[in-house]
Amino acid sequence: MAQELVSVGKITGTHGVQGEVKILPLTDFPERFRPGTRLILVPEGGEGRAFPVTVTRSRPGKGGLILKLAEINDRDQAAAVRGAILKVEPWAVEPLPEGHYYIYQLIGCRVYTQAGDYLGTLTDVLTTGANDVYVVREHDAGNAREVLIPALKEVVRQIDLNTREICVALPPGLLD
Known part of the structure; x- marks a missing residue:
């Protein structure tokens, strides 16, 4: 590709x-x-x-x-x-320090919880004053769900660009 x-x-x-x-x-x-x-x-x-x-x-x-x-x-x-x-x-592109990524590298990655539950695909990154926020969308059987995930080390546990997967530990209540 x-x-x-x-x-x-x-x-x-x-x-x-x-x-x-x-x-x-x-x-x-x-x-x-x-x-x-x-x-x-x-x-x-x-x-x-x-x-x-x-x-x-x-x-x-x-x-x-x-x-x-x-x-x-x-x-x-x-x-x-x-x-x-x-x-x-x-x-x-200019090289970034280890553990840092360009937005274009993250868009399209599949996002999973640590338990292996599929949350959706990362579609956008919102840059805020405090921290970035990952916009994750899931489309299944006509239903669309959007989850906003804070891009913090405590939340984003692993990013694997080779498999295009991101593993997250969601804060309590985030999906409610």
């Missing part, structure tokens, strides 16, 4: 007349936009063809970063890609 590209930034506007673009980073690693980095530019809404771009300059800007991409050379070209998403191949 081919893995999807991972979003790392969104082009929000133009800067100057030489084709620089303003971006909103969608990553915790702004250093990923260092000169020489290859990205894939996916036009807004998936309309049009994606193409590779190379960062030649990067600097902080108001509310994000300002990038110069080798393939974009004037304000008109920069304006044409406003709203586009900058992506990378999954193998090109």
Whole structure:
């Protein structure tokens, strides 16, 4: 199964007349936009063809970063890609410490209790101020159930990306 590209930034506007673009980073690693980095530019809404771009300059800007991409050379070209998403191949993401995962790695995992009861599939991760929350949905015989599971070490006991399974110890009353 081919893995999807991972979003790392969104082009929000133009800067100057030489084709620089303003971006909103969608990553915790702004250093990923260092000169020489290859990205894939996916036009807004998936309309049009994606193409590779190379960062030649990067600097902080108001509310994000300002990038110069080798393939974009004037304000008109920069304006044409406003709203586009900058992506990378999954193998090109910045490495995380052991026991930490990217959201894209968790989406689609099957979630079970420690007793082996199937809860559903992880469909989303909500990022809150205190901790992330896993959104787990089960669809069986037309019934849909959604469980919100706090992503805490005491609750999420094991994540196995090879089998795409997550084992949880639910707090008392969570399913009531």
